[in-house]
Amino acid sequence: MSQPDLQAAHPGLVRIDVTPVDDGSSRPRVRASVTGELDMSNSSVLQACLLTVLRDSRPEVLDLDFAGVRFMDCAAVRVLVRVQTAAELADCRLRLMHPRQIVVRVLVALGLFETFHTTPTFDASSIDLSIDLEMDLSIDLEQPDSRVARRALRPEQAYGGGIPESTTSRP
Secondary structure: OOOOOHHHHOOOOEEEEEEEEOOOOOOOEEEEEEEEEEOOOOHHHHHHHHHHHHHHHOOOEEEEEEEEEEEEOHHHHHHHHHHHHHHHHOOOEEEEEOOOHHHHHHHHHOOOHHHOEEEOOOOHHHOOOOOOOOOOOOOOOOOOOOHHHHHHOOHHHHOOOOOOHHHHOOO
16 A cells, blocks of 8 residues: 655645755755745744754755745745844855745745845846736625625725724824
């Protein structure tokens, strides 16, 4: 009987494979290949793994291979910033390798793209940050109880004919 593919069965899982790279230098180089979706449910796993690598291996370079990262939210960005800070304190160069466009877009949108050394290098000005507003949200606007529907309505519709004073008064 074959093993089930947990990545396919549980798409929220993240896989991190850490391998030392022997390039003959006095300090090691380490590659962490990350696969999956990085979000608030698993970003702590990424942080613990990468900080352990920095502490135990004391690498000169830590390569984060993000070719397999399909999604990344702000929790994962926070981890990257923390790991980058820890790497700088450990005199280690952190490199983000082969990031997909979704990762690059998130970092560019947050103004953090230039913080990370990327391989291959990207021209951040060529990244399209536009949002596709042609999405089919399939919202039932007749059900204003729905939080999603409430956001889709104009304020006077969402609050039963009037905007609450707390949203219109200014200090």
